[in-house]
Amino acid sequence: MSPQPLPPVPDQYQLPFHYGALHQIGLDFLVDPDPVRDLLAKHHPALSAAEFADRALVSLNYQLYFAQYPFGGGITEEVEVNIVAFPTAAADRVPEVTYEQYAQGFDQTRLLGIARIHVLCDNPLAIDAGRALYAEPKYPGWFEVELPSLNGQADKHSWTVHTKSADITPAGSVDRHEDTLFSFSADLGGLAAVPANNTPVTGYGTDSDGRALAGPMNLYQPYHWYDLSGPAADRTRLTVHDPAADVGRDLTRLVGDTVAAGAWTYQSPPVAAHNRPYYLA
Template identity: 65%
Template sequence: MTPLPLPPVPEPFRLPFHYGALHHLGIDWLVDPAPVRALLARHHPALTAAEFGGRALVSLNYQLYFAQYPFGGSVTQEIEYNVVAFPTAGRERVPELTYPQYAQGWEQTKLLGIARIHVVCDNPFAITAGRALYAEPKHPGWFEADLPSLNGPAHETWTIRCNAATAGPDDTLEREDTALLGLTAALDGLTPAPANTAPVTGYGTDPEGRLLAGPMNVYQPYCWYDLDAPEHADRVRLTVHSPDSALGRDIGTLLTGAPAAGAWTCQSPPVAAHNRAYYLPER
């Protein structure tokens, strides 16, 4: 078999892309596989939806990240709507797992990856990079967020609101008043399990129909929260504010009435702290 060439890296991009800090929330749902297969066939025909106990796995994940460039720094927010899938040609290499096993990182072939269906992002430069480098279906949006933070009251509730936007001239973002979705994950009081899930394989299909795989390393374990018990059914609230949008329709088709199966988080540790001031005596 002739080796495949690597995908091009167009200017001005450089790979790998290094994150200065990452704050990450993911929510998983186990759902009926039939509509997932149909959705995946439209977006990524070379992939097959993974199944866990006869259920397909769909995720929403929110990222807040910082990157440092020669010209300064940049903060980006985005949310991905994904199907967990594998290349159909590699079916025989994919192990049989339960969802908790997958969520805690037991699958180390990394063939089980995230097939991106929709990605909403508030950084036009990152939108261009995602499309060019990884064939991500990335589009503009903007976010309102309330996150667990060392610089705020102690809690473990994540609240994300994703709104519509358009890309303006010169890599600017023009906000719109239309809300797309709201996501709340109340994880207070739960004990997470450490999850060795990285590197995470992200799948994209380019305009020529070629399947791309891009691994993302995260240099610390994730925290995984098992939400399977009935008493956790109300911990995750997902609201689709624009059901007629492409994102809204696809969420409605797959996730209506489905409880979340699990949540996973990662927050970069602080690298410095500016401490409280104190008075000095006058003499």
């Protein structure tokens, strides 16, 4: 068997892509595997859905990130709707783990990865890069959010993300619409977080020629993972506001009223602080 060529990198991009800062929350839902298998076969036929105690795993995540370029900087927000999956051809190498073990990074084969179903993003450059480099099903959206911040209430540990629809204008900018597609929230105050070495995260895509590819993403600190079983089960909420939209239809079918099994967060530490002034006289 001859070696596989690497997927091409368009001239306008270079890899790896370096994040200057990243703030992220994810919610994991253990759901009925049958609808998950059907949707995964439609989007990524080379992959199989992972199962944890006969449940499939649908994972949502919101990202706010900064990147520095030779010409300056850029800020991007996006939300991914993913199915945790693995290459069918490598099924004999996938370790048997529980959801809790998966969430804490026990699978260091990294075969259990995220098969992207929807990726909504507010940055036209990031949309193009995600499509061209990683075969992401990425399209315009924008977000209204509330998240923990050192520049806000010190004791605030809640996250709220409203995902709204958008288009790309002929000039190449994002045209924001006011209608909300879906939203989710998590109140993690008072819950114990477990440091989780769950990277590199393997992101799966399928290109226009039907070829599956994998793109790993390293994080240089552990995630914080929160077990939402038991009394913590009411700490999150997912609401589909537009069930007729593609992403709303898929979330309704896959997740419905299922409560989240776990949440995970990552917040880049600050690198500097501008302190309070004082009078000279």
